[in-house]
Amino acid sequence: RHTIFDWSRKARTGIPEAVFAESKSDAQLRDIIQAHQERKVPLLVTRLSGDQIEALSDLPLNVDPLARTATLLKSAPPPQAPQIMVVTAGTSDLAVAREAANSAEFMGLRVRIIADVGVAGLWRLEKHLPDLARARLIVAVAGMEGALFPVVAGLVAAPVIAVPTSVGYGVAKDGSVALGSALGTCAPGVVCVNIDNGFGAAAAAAKILLAP
Amino acid sequence: RHTIFDWSRKARTGIPEAVFAESKSDAQLRDIIQAHQERKVPLLVTRLSGDQIEALSDLPLNVDPLARTATLLKSAPPPQAPQIMVVTAGTSDLAVAREAANSAEFMGLRVRIIADVGVAGLWRLEKHLPDLARARLIVAVAGMEGALFPVVAGLVAAPVIAVPTSVGYGVAKDGSVALGSALGTCAPGVVCVNIDNGFGAAAAAAKILLAP
Amino acid sequence: RHTIFDWSRKARTGIPEAVFAESKSDAQLRDIIQAHQERKVPLLVTRLSGDQIEALSDLPLNVDPLARTATLLKSAPPPQAPQIMVVTAGTSDLAVAREAANSAEFMGLRVRIIADVGVAGLWRLEKHLPDLARARLIVAVAGMEGALFPVVAGLVAAPVIAVPTSVGYGVAKDGSVALGSALGTCAPGVVCVNIDNGFGAAAAAAKILLAP
Amino acid sequence: RHTIFDWSRKARTGIPEAVFAESKSDAQLRDIIQAHQERKVPLLVTRLSGDQIEALSDLPLNVDPLARTATLLKSAPPPQAPQIMVVTAGTSDLAVAREAANSAEFMGLRVRIIADVGVAGLWRLEKHLPDLARARLIVAVAGMEGALFPVVAGLVAAPVIAVPTSVGYGVAKDGSVALGSALGTCAPGVVCVNIDNGFGAAAAAAKILLAP
């Protein structure tokens, strides 16, 4: 057998097992999804390719092609669920922001996205400061030089989970400068996940805000 | 003037300004400390060298030489303050763990340290699982290969802030493998700060647990 | 001539020459395979592309497309041959695990594979501990942060050959974090081969267990 | 002979030859300084160590130990000379800022330094915006994550020469993250020199502002 289901993960850690599609065959994905269908257990799949989305199109999945996610049996977060803010530096960071948002909603959080407020035009961020100042948790998504992370953390009291993205070129290609910015900043209170890991930011947010 | 005090930082972000001693002269540090003494504002200094500690020994500072921290006018956290757990993989990670603990206490959290529970002898960690399962937030401190981060995150529901340390040699020198382990893990819910950044982990914990 | 056959390699080193297909033309591979057919010498080919597999489909090869291996004139390992255990952290590491398994069988070892027992759900590994405790040699296959290597080595007495895989993204892309984990661990008794080198792990296992 | 003086450099390129002290012997430095004394040609020496400063203390040099620079026969910039602004992110970046300032004054520019206006407390920078908006050229000096570079360039019309500094630790050690921030930013109009190269920023500023 290729997969051992960790059915107890949600009970143990608060976060249900999710499937990382990137290096799985269509048949393996189908097996996993059907096992969840049979048990009626909701499922989140991340990092689906266009080909995989097509190959699985007969299954009752809720697919977001930009975010490359799919969900099975997802229910809407309850209205009293805590809300997180997802802010992006540029238009190009929206795909990762949506992976974070979809994952967070799957885990029971409400989400609000504010896109394209990077520091090249700082007034765009300042316009949203009252909202950000009230946020309980901010997921900041940025590629290139990632200056958004320290700027946001220096302005508001909410914890900031930085998601560096692979948007950029030259020295900033593949997200390494944005990652360095998130880790190397002197603005206190920024924590960080892997490059493009919107799912991981959502899981941390859920652990933080949904603890019993 | 060499320094502009950010007196409003605590009001704005919840975290008071702290002083990074590493590249400051003795005179600059003395100026900064005395300005806080005069205003009666508590102060945290991090990453002090042995020489700096000696040069400032006439000042009324509370110094921890292993952690390389000093505090001025620090008050004990109130008994009802939230408590965090700081776990370390090895004896050698204690210095960074203490920077995290001292910083967290300065910011108003209570702290419990559990040292030397790395995965080479997994039973040591398992012995503490009931405690960890009750924790509201875990700061995990590890160098070398950093396997402690995913193992803890896979076992408990609390959010895990990983602090990679520069303990190690060869490929693991300077903490880069431990950092990669914290970021690259598939165990959801791990967030990460810079190598040896115990202070940053404490600041994030305070933002998470002390929000109004 | 493009190739000099090292017919004496097995006599000299215990390991027959194997062919690394990755940068060879179809004509070169065909030449090499036919030379072995004529001499009736068994042959292992590794890292075949889909195109190469198709181009050679008229030859009497035993092909495993997932593992990207092919064998010629392979005989089954004798029932009294030593057995190795191949464990993988995730479903995605199966391809490399199968390269290791096919190579080991070609060299005369028996193999048992246990898949998807990574540390995000540690109970899956613990369930197999009795088996692992009896193993004479364990090949551990893991990508991402590679925490499986120290965890296994800390639990059992068998030598552990770590095979980091290129499964992962962001900082863990191309297997460098998993490699660092295998090398930088403080859990004693882990040795390591190149990223994705299942063949190399099998060769070392054969040298260790089949010495006269 | 160890050195060939490039006496025509100022005529040719606008910038007089300066001496990089870092890998020169005391005797070599003395030779070079005395040759300039004899010809009555002004001279700038950069990156002097404490030992070198002491060994040359009998010579009529104007030394700045923090900046590690010395000048010979320097005249004050004329009052109508163009002025540049040098801004630093933190107190720790002052040494490099002073290398830039001393070099720029040696080349005939007037200089104003504004220290410690990093983005962790953005109001400090905003307080100086009217001055910055009038500047003809800004040299921005920052270590750690270097977020100051895009923030300044997004706010004002003056060209920004970024000088990343080696202030920082962990991933930000040796200035590589700050350098990446200067190069990888999407805020247009930032140009960059080598890490800690205050001299180079001054030379570029002189070429830009003092062209005939």
Next chain:
Amino acid sequence: RHTIFDWSRKARTGIPEAVFAESKSDAQLRDIIQAHQERKVPLLVTRLSGDQIEALSDLPLNVDPLARTATLLKSAPPPQAPQIMVVTAGTSDLAVAREAANSAEFMGLRVRIIADVGVAGLWRLEKHLPDLARARLIVAVAGMEGALFPVVAGLVAAPVIAVPTSVGYGVAKDGSVALGSALGTCAPGVVCVNIDNGFGAAAAAAKILLAP
């Protein structure tokens, strides 16, 4: 909404907002271009792929496929506008040189390109020295080992903006050696932008030469 237009950028910083096409969908690009058409605001788009150029071919854009740029409503620079020189080391650096030239013209500068004057045949550069000696600003574009940057800066008085290109292979692949050459040179007065960032060099030139 995916994009917040920074209509005030030109007023604030002297440089109009430009669109980085690389990670935008066709629909997003179309939205942005049409918003500018409606407002009659000129627009520059950079790093367009061949597919994007085709998808937008019905729009009234002025496209340069080699440079991968497009402009909307661009007017010619006035005849009295300052002129910059763009020099390239090889034929292969022309694409990036044209991105710089098109961007500079869009921002109001006149441009002259001199191609293929790399140091392997130094006489080609020396032939153009009289022109270069009169230039107010030189944009030097080079890949491989980037020796053109220090050689030009050592010969003339104009400031040199270095644009390393990703032309090269082996150690010089992706432009890192050329970038190192631009930053690490001892020829004073070289400043640098990101690898392949012709747009950034143009923006800096405009800030330098078009200041009121």
Next chain:
Amino acid sequence: RHTIFDWSRKARTGIPEAVFAESKSDAQLRDIIQAHQERKVPLLVTRLSGDQIEALSDLPLNVDPLARTATLLKSAPPPQAPQIMVVTAGTSDLAVAREAANSAEFMGLRVRIIADVGVAGLWRLEKHLPDLARARLIVAVAGMEGALFPVVAGLVAAPVIAVPTSVGYGVAKDGSVALGSALGTCAPGVVCVNIDNGFGAAAAAAKILLAP
């Protein structure tokens, strides 16, 4: 408490816990050694500095300053114990070879060292081929370009554990080229441990040769 003793490690994994001295205080080391003295449990300490050796000189330790190891209560390996061969490329690799040898003897193996047989003078290795051909396991220790690893593995049937050393300079500084050689070789049957990790090679050898 700073340390949790893993007294069951030998029973569990075959390898007794060893102490990594590099980042421990004198007091911590003394505590650990005395705890073992009291229980009469043999102990191995690795990577001791000269200062640590001096600070502990009153304790009944068996110290090897070149190897930077110390043992407590070590008994000689029994005469029928399996023997390993440790070969070094150069004189400079002897320190690491001795760490491997001392660790292996502590774990119950007999050891023979052959020094300075690197490939620059291949006849030196060939002279010892008959001995190597009879070896059950070879630990090969080499810095610089590490060509010894594939050459030995291509000549003999014994498994080869490669220990790259940090001997070298320029590109070979800190052992990364030797490590790459051990991992990247096509000579099958080489496995590898961390740079300078003689202890790890010995532990693996013991797991391989002393299994019940």
Next chain:
Amino acid sequence: RHTIFDWSRKARTGIPEAVFAESKSDAQLRDIIQAHQERKVPLLVTRLSGDQIEALSDLPLNVDPLARTATLLKSAPPPQAPQIMVVTAGTSDLAVAREAANSAEFMGLRVRIIADVGVAGLWRLEKHLPDLARARLIVAVAGMEGALFPVVAGLVAAPVIAVPTSVGYGVAKDGSVALGSALGTCAPGVVCVNIDNGFGAAAAAAKILLAP
């Protein structure tokens, strides 16, 4: 104009200009080739893609698709020309070896290739030692761990020009380990060119052996 021909290069440096095809358009290549045809000047083109070879197939070029080279008006080296030996570690290094061979013949040297004599089977190299001992210059071509370079240089008196190739995977991907081996070796007398740069090795050989 896109190209300035360096017609004097051969007179000046002994090596005629060659064309690096990798980043040139078909039209540019055609222009360059036709300019040489008109002047009746022989020409070497390197690193042609399959598409470029096809696009230029109507021109009277002598094409080697494996080596990716083409020549125009090439004459055979005279019988008394010095001969070089090109040795390769594996079958997969033949493409680069042929680039070296074709370039050397174009420059007037005679060439003999010996393929697949890597150190995994050292006897294959030793069989050719008498020939190698008589060689005036050896071009050694190897990927993976590049152990061939020091082994050859330790055995014979001829100078060795190492050409690392990008053959390999994992840590040896893209040739960096082979390059490190060539540079970091302690076997004296090895010099090195860029990864895959057969052309450069040939040019150096021609400069060495054809000097007047």
Next chain:
Amino acid sequence: RHTIFDWSRKARTGIPEAVFAESKSDAQLRDIIQAHQERKVPLLVTRLSGDQIEALSDLPLNVDPLARTATLLKSAPPPQAPQIMVVTAGTSDLAVAREAANSAEFMGLRVRIIADVGVAGLWRLEKHLPDLARARLIVAVAGMEGALFPVVAGLVAAPVIAVPTSVGYGVAKDGSVALGSALGTCAPGVVCVNIDNGFGAAAAAAKILLAP
């Protein structure tokens, strides 16, 4: 025994064994030198530290402290020996240039050094062009951005052996940019040795010019 003397190396390869002092103890060096004294075999020692030079000061060695070399029983090169030119970019590269010169003289070549002719003042190099044009072989020594290598190779017919030095800071620290320049250049006929490896350049020159 710690060392196996390779007495036949000169007969076999043309280059006598030399001793790399960097990681040897005083006693080991003394042993080696005395063995050569007894046999009356000339000896070259490289990379001696100041402490080692002092510890061996009673031995009849010819020491050059700047070059960090010592020779035993060295005879002057015969007057008809071929001469090489050693050129350096800066004053700071003299130490490495002298290691190359001393090694070359020890091996039987005559040497002329021309120092401080880097490209920041190109006329200094052009002044020596007639000499360089007559040279049979040029060793070029440069740190920082290493632009000297392609410039020299583009001007003269002699083969150029590039020796990158570790002179530089920031991105150019430790010589990696200079090394990249030597390898990545498009000026044909440059070959390269390791960073700071003056000895290796001399050995290659001797193999090239002293072949029988």
